[in-house]
Amino acid sequence: MGISVEEWGRLQKALDWPGPDQEITQLNLSTSPVHSTFSIVGLKKSYKVGENISILITARDHNNNLKTYGGDFYKAKLFNSKLKASVYGEVVDHRNGTYAVTLLLPWEGQSQVFVRLEHSSEVVQILKKYRDSSFPRSHYNGHFEGPGINNTKISEVVQCNLKWGAEGSWRKGDCCCEYKDIKTKTVWQCERPKKLSCDYLVHHSMGNLENPLNSAEKQIFTMKLTNVAITGDTQVITVLPNTAGIGTMERCRSGLTTPVPAGFYFSDVWESFVCNAQQFNSTQMGKCLENKIIYLLGDSTTRQWFEYLEKNVPGIKRMDLHTPRTGGPLMAVELKNNSIIHWRPHGVPLRFTKMLITDLHYIGNDIDEIAGGPHAVVIFTIAAHLVFHPITFYVHEVAKIRQSVAALLRRAPETTIIIKSGNTGGQKNIFQSDWYTLQLNTVMREMFRDIDGVIYFDVWQMTSCHYITENVHPEPVIIGNEVNMLLSYVCPA
Template sequence: MARPAGRRPRGRPRTSKDIVLQGDNPVINIKPRNEIRPQTKCHPGLHTSVPAGFYLQDHWTSLVCDGKSFPSAELVSGCLKNKQILMMGDSTLRQWFEYLEKQVPTLKRLNLFTSRQSGPFEVVDLQSNTRIIWRAHGVPIRTSKTPWADLHYIAREVEDLAGGPHTVVVFTLWAHFTTYPLASYIHRLAVIHRAVASLLRRSPATLVVIKSANTGYKDVYGSDWLSWQLDQVLKTMFRDLPVVLIDVWQMTSCHYSPDNIHPTPVVIQNEVDLFLSFVCPEWKHLVK
């Protein structure tokens, strides 16, 4: 005997796909491109809206500020000219470092004989007077065999910086704290907050950029749920300071690429492009 249409097989549990949600027919209004993109230049202290942007043909359009694309090595190199960039965090920020290294052939890596996972790594470009350092944050961290002396705490590094208009500080802190009490994470952020606030008082022209957590963490050590909780604490802790927050949580959650804690190259490119938009808000002088 045939089963009536619309009936589930006996014993099959009800899932979200079996539920019909009632609602009105949506109305989609398509606006001109110039009415969607914000005209505000990218600068520290901007509020991150929800949504913070959207993807169209693999290009992220920011709704926070006037983000730009840097598709060529010349544009990226021009933006990084005379910049000293210190990146500190986990492997999701190391992806930014590796992208810039690959994108700009004139950036040459120095052999520091350090761990391939936790660094530190350094690239320099003598033509544009650019120096970029990436290093893993201090413990807790899960990595390969690494000299203890190479694991520096973010706050200590920030405290040792003179800062200035040619200095850019970038950090992220979340993935390696998912197996620790929230109080430990809050204490670490409070120490970093104090160091960043001190840096901005003595050198207000210093650009401080915070990369948020991203989605795709499905592992025995953590999950998106735990990452999201830490991310909310991070955003709350630094909302009183004139810093830049790159909300990659939104940028990774709404892309069609497979779920992965390490996003695909196209997502990384959009993240770095948004970062460079804050480094070079006056981008027009880069275009020849």
């Protein structure tokens, strides 16, 4: 994995998630969203802005028996639909079937509590099992193209995947063409084409998904019991004004930690508790990006930022690089203010539509090619496409990126480097559960904790407490708030 034994031990501690001490295969013993409840502890007639309320979640199984162990994956928030206001609450696991949530009351008016069971502890046990296995839940296609007889062209499509772990290949024997990246040491495999040699791999695309669940696991992992609201105290909470307020924020910079909550929505605007988030109009966006080169690396969630800036920065134009419109790489320029924005997807494994394999670069390798400096802003994310693969591989990838980031900061310490966390997604299944993403976010945050000069921009809370249905590609109102927060780091007030 490219890390020390000591660091792996610390990561395992950070990733620790309680659950049953034996494999549960009976549905009636798993947590039931119907019988589980939440209550507001010591509910008062009214509160003041800035105060907290405490929530107690009690988990029960399908026989209505109290659970005796933890591990359920709950999400909680406070909201007011009319005010378009909401705030995230972190769920603390007591490991005995009860959970606590502390919710801040950040706005004046009325509020209500909402709690949902995303996955039972028994489902998390299944998720963990397959995350740690080498079972290929996601497959990929390699497109080989080359010359045939009589000036014809041969095209072959074969299955490809990652070579990783003790078991190595997902195919056995002398099955495959291997492509090893020199710097990251990552090995990509494709089944050997029947007519062409391994040198003719031209394109990459997503393949099929393979469900590993057995019949008992499928019963526990039924979608009817996934991402379900639980019943509880739905009384309206009255919040009165507080002349003292919540306090002022410092300027956005590297080194700041993410509190819980990290902010809240009010009238669809994100009010940050991390630092002084600004609201940028189009002119101010253009001014902020003056003489800047922005490198957006990662997946389609950073492409959404590229597209938002492309749409809102005056005078910016996308260049025709003769690449797929959504696959990239992409570049936009604004000549008056001398601004350049690049976006590039990360290397395989990647579930994108058909694109040139040569256009898929590992993030660490791309960062190694950036000179850096006060004009350079490097933003990267890597989460959504790695949830299909062992977490040990993710650690390996992050270790290589960290190595490249550290080298960039040594040669150009004035470079702005921003890590975008993974956000919540729409699918809650064995392939793309938010529990996977939450674990990957933990790895990224822990592994960059001691790297000075790096900004960790946590969008998890921003995407999980909004009233719009969760989607791996958040709606424009959320993207707009993310970009305002992003620019607040690039041009702090």
